[in-house]
Amino acid sequence: MKRIDKNVVMLGWVSFFTDMASAMVNPILPIFVVTILHEGMDKLGIIVAVATFVSYALRLLSGYISDRYGIVKPLVVGGYALSAVSKPLIGWTHSYKGVAALKAFERLGKGLRSAPKDLMIAHYSKKVGSGRTFGFHKTLDIGGELSGTLILLALLYLLGESGQTIRTIFFITLLPGLAGLFIVAFYVKDIPKRAERAPKRFRLTFRDRAALRSLLFYFLFLLFIFNEAFFTMQAKGVGIATVVIPLLFVVSTGVQTLTSYLFGVWIDRIGPGRILAFAYLFGAIAQGLLYLRSELYTWLAYAFLGLFTVASLNANRALIARRADNRGSVYGIFYAAVALFGAAGAYLSGMIWEHFGIDSALLYGLAGTTLMALLYTLFGGYKDGW
Template sequence: MDLSSELIHALLPIYLVTTMGMSVAAPGWLEGAAEATAMIVKIFSGPVSDWLGKRKPLLVLGYGLAALSKPLFPLASTPATVASARLIDRVGKGIRGAPRDALIADIAPPEIQGACFGLRQSMDTVGAFAGPLAAIILMFWFSDHIRTVLWFAVVPAVIAVALILSGVKEPANASVSRRFRSPLHWRDLREFSRHYWFVVAIGAAFTLTRFSEAFLVLRARQTGMNIAWIPGVMVVMNLTYSVSAYPAGALSDWLDRRILLACGLVLLIAADLVLGASASVITVLPGVALWGLHMGFTQGILAAMVAETAPQTLRGSAFGVFNLASGVCMLLASVVAGWLWDRHGASTMFFAGAALALIPLAMCRFAPRIAKRSR
């Protein structure tokens, strides 16, 4: 599904600005709303999966909605249709996200939980690497005809749903709650530890500092990159993301996860500084590579920290709450980033992101340390 989604995502900012005639700020609004929608929906799907005692039905629904949205992109004649398709795709992501992470936590041996989440993140990103690479090849093959290229995203989406239906098995002894617990209810929120809430706070602060990857694509285009090579930005980012996610996750099973999370934030600051100072394609790509490395060093580790600090019977709810906080912050970050770009330029936007990243970096110093389980 990532191959399908990222094939579209790699071309979407250019599609909106050049084909649909929207402003540069529009992709920021759309991507912020789309990613926020996905994360906010997770707050409902997580508790539902706890209550049902099954994760797979929600995976099928989530991946199915994402697959159904794919034909809408090439068929779109107005920006509203593109926006609707993107939001449907992200609703699907939101429905499947928390149950999928909870299922991994149910299955993963505790002593290698970081490695398991790192592997999942890495495998996700292999698809995200292949999608933009396919977009580059298809753009050259079809002479930059974006609509034709977008049709190719339908095929892997359908295959993904078929694989979910035929290949995913749930553990027979999964620990679940048979009572529906809305994470918005204060009595249920009290069941989460202070360690868990600190992880939520770090995740929210971190998300406020990083905006949509659509701005990386627009930055590359601004420096003169040929439109056919634009998906290469996502190829570079996802390559470094994929290569680093599993080693970082595995390493976090041995080392203090706070240290590796702090390393990821330092990489984000470096990426922002390089992208803010970039004036050519040659300097943009190293910044994009650093951006991918920061994702590899943070996303799987944050997921492992949530699983580690959450009650076993409320893992779906825990991931839902975490993603609600992150979703609100993602929306704010992308909207503000689009406004900064329009009013003060791309460099100011990236430099502001670097400055804000110092906040979650400082928080890592005070985060609670969770004792490692023996191997």
């Protein structure tokens, strides 16, 4: 492994602790909403949709501010601060509206920091290669998820599965959240401001727009692939116990941890476009395994979800680093579109599930992801290597 800049390493540890906190929340949040708060699957879909959509404007705005005014680290620090305080507050909620509001607050933090953080990583990539650097960062990111999931598993095993236990776990997430905030505030160096930007009118270049067009298939794919909340409720539906569900997330995050840097190396060698072809295939397989409605296939589905997640995210982030001129703005647009299409997909899946049943929702996901994977293979233009 070539030497990774120490700022990228520190950002990796920030993501490690922040994602540790998230992993202590995400596997049990759908169960909390549906079984503890007694809300329907449509309400769960609304929570997921609101949480992803609400960050739309900030993702665009933070990327634009980073490029236009050279403000980067303050946005990253502010974003991590919002996320650190929002997760514990879920422990005091008693309705889906409260959960939706706090998840939206947490997503605001993610929206504020995502594009500037990727801009910092791209800046500090230097000669290592963007694929390897993003792969390394994602490895620590996913390592935090894995650690948080194992902590969650231990807490559920030792304390039980009661509503009060789940609320206590939400409160505990304050500790890793503050650890990540401390590191980014005091151990990550801001990137230098770009000169000469001032009175010129800002606009996306031809290369920026071309990079965004290359991401269209990914955005459309998000309309169909299940959010992890729906993966959780499918697991409950096939009889997997609540205390075991964190192990499913261990499978997903473990696969990502083991393959993230390797995918980064392959991205640098054969291009992000070809890696995306594999990612879409993995996503379609994950949906197909869910559709089979068996415990064994659900475990395998989580593994393929991990492959889809890590391969697609690393490839898209590296693609932007390679092709875009105003990378902060393009990262902002990318994450905004992910939020928009992810929210729409979660809303549609939740409504189909609630009003037409789980079989219809699973069929929707399988048909859509299979179609998009096939279209990308035929028309995605990935053979040029990007």
